[in-house]
Amino acid sequence: MSEIDLKTLRMRVETVDNIPTIPGVLKKLLTMLENPKLSLNVLSNFISGDPALSSRVLRIVNSPLYGFPGRISSVSQAVVLLGINAIKGLLLGVSVFELMKESMVGLWEHSLGCACTARIIAKKKGLKEIEDASIAGLIHDIGKVILILQCNAEYDKALQDAKHNNMLILDAEKKYFYATHADAGSWITQKWNFPRILVEIIEYHRKPNFSKYFPVETAIVHLADIMVRAKGYGFAGDSFVPPVDKTAWELLALSDKDILDTYTELEDLIRSIGDISIDSL
Amino acid sequence: MPRISVNNLKPEMILARPVMNAKGTVLLNENTELTETIIEKLRAMNAGFIYIKGDLKPAVSREEALADIDKRFLLNHNQLHAGKLKRILIEHIESLYE
Numbered sequence: 001m002s003e004i005d006l007k008t009l010r011m012r013v014e015t016v017d018n019i020p021t022i023p024g025v026l027k028k029l030l031t032m033l034e035n036p037k038l039s040l041n042v043l044s045n046f047i048s049g050d051p052a053l054s055s056r057v058l059r060i061v062n063s064p065l066y067g068f069p070g071r072i073s074s075v076s077q078a079v080v081l082l083g084i085n086a087i088k089g090l091l092l093g094v095s096v097f098e099l100m101k102e103s104m105v106g107l108w109e110h111s112l113g114c115a116c117t118a119r120i121i122a123k124k125k126g127l128k129e130i131e132d133a134s135i136a137g138l139i140h141d142i143g144k145v146i147l148i149l150q151c152n153a154e155y156d157k158a159l160q161d162a163k164h165n166n167m168l169i170l171d172a173e174k175k176y177f178y179a180t181h182a183d184a185g186s187w188i189t190q191k192w193n194f195p196r197i198l199v200e201i202i203e204y205h206r207k208p209n210f211s212k213y214f215p216v217e218t219a220i221v222h223l224a225d226i227m228v229r230a231k232g233y234g235f236a237g238d239s240f241v242p243p244v245d246k247t248a249w250e251l252l253a254l255s256d257k258d259i260l261d262t263y264t265e266l267e268d269l270i271r272s273i274g275d276i277s278i279d280s281l
Numbered sequence: 282m283p284r285i286s287v288n289n290l291k292p293e294m295i296l297a298r299p300v301m302n303a304k305g306t307v308l309l310n311e312n313t314e315l316t317e318t319i320i321e322k323l324r325a326m327n328a329g330f331i332y333i334k335g336d337l338k339p340a341v342s343r344e345e346a347l348a349d350i351d352k353r354f355l356l357n358h359n360q361l362h363a364g365k366l367k368r369i370l371i372e373h374i375e376s377l378y379e
Contacts, residue, residue, distance in 0.1 A: 230366060232349055240353055241356070241366075242356075243356075244363045256369055259366065260372060263370065268284075271284070
């Protein structure tokens with residue numbers, strides 16, 4: 001069992017922005033996100049002021065991951081089109097993926113696959129805010145990155161345990177920590193003033209029946225996560241498909257054809273996106 | 282007709298659509314065979330996504346792909362919904378080899 005008690009764990013997670021390996025731009029971004037009155041204008045100026053960040057944001061919004069490839073040429077246009085919720089998540093996504101790539105090989109691909117799948121399902125279900133589901137898919141495993149950064153030795157034990165004893169990483173986490181990556185993700189996104197919908201999806205993506213306000217969106221990310229693991233795209237900490245939640249499955253009520261079409265569309269998206277990695281952005 | 286990222290282009294791939302610049306001027310015609318030089322130029326101009334001809338075959342054999350699915354579903358092979366998902370996934374994977 002873990003030597004890190006719950007209170008210490010939470011404190012470590014919430015102070016992740018103090019650690020020296022976090023890039024400066026991410027630190028500034030996190031400080032800014034903590035302001036509940038953050039306006040689109042301020043956010044837009046911040047992105048525009050950093051050429052590397054601007055080019056990443058533009059590359060990703062013009063990629064097939066979003067519905068408007070090749071048509072967004074300015075940061076302000078991107079910010080207005082996506083809205084503040086999605087842009088917050090997207091910024092976090094593009095800023096942490098360096099960390100993601102370093103901390104767990106394959107986690108970025110898993111997250112990207114999950115974002116694509118969540119987007120496809122959200123569209124099929126006729127959701128108004130497709131971007132919320134897609135962004136939540138992109139950052140649903142942020143807690144894993146945080147735990148690796150702040151509790152490296154313990155997380156490594158959990159990973160090894162999962163690998164050698166045919167376990168899900170979530171169950172291994174429970175052996176070594178008093179909380180899971182889903183809790184860690186929820187703590188940190190609350191501290192960063194993330195929109196309620198993203199916090200809730202991150203917290204309950206592995207137990208979607210607990211989602212109170214956004215059950216459909218949470219169910220979408222839950223299923224997207226499972227579908228991407230089943231397909232074997234990327235790596236999320238273990239090599240197994242987690243159980244499908246009955247409530248989520250019944251809530252979404254996707255037909256066989258819906259699921260098959262989702263896989264076909266995902267295949268096309270993965271192919272066309274290619275390697276959206278830090279090197280190509 | 283796959284659309285792929287310029288980062289994944291390889292020599293001998295054939296363009297399925299012309300490549301144009303932002304003003305609509307055709308830089309490369311349809312049916313152009315890609316070379317290292319052309320690929321480097323496309324990358325340098327941040328071309329993004331390119332349509333190429335033919336199908337991209339999966340990297341592993343059909344048998345390996347199906348065996349991998351079995352391994353991944355090891356922990357929940359008796360679960361009803363996971364079973365359904367697995368059946369649909371197999372159908373999808375098989376379609377990639379047709």
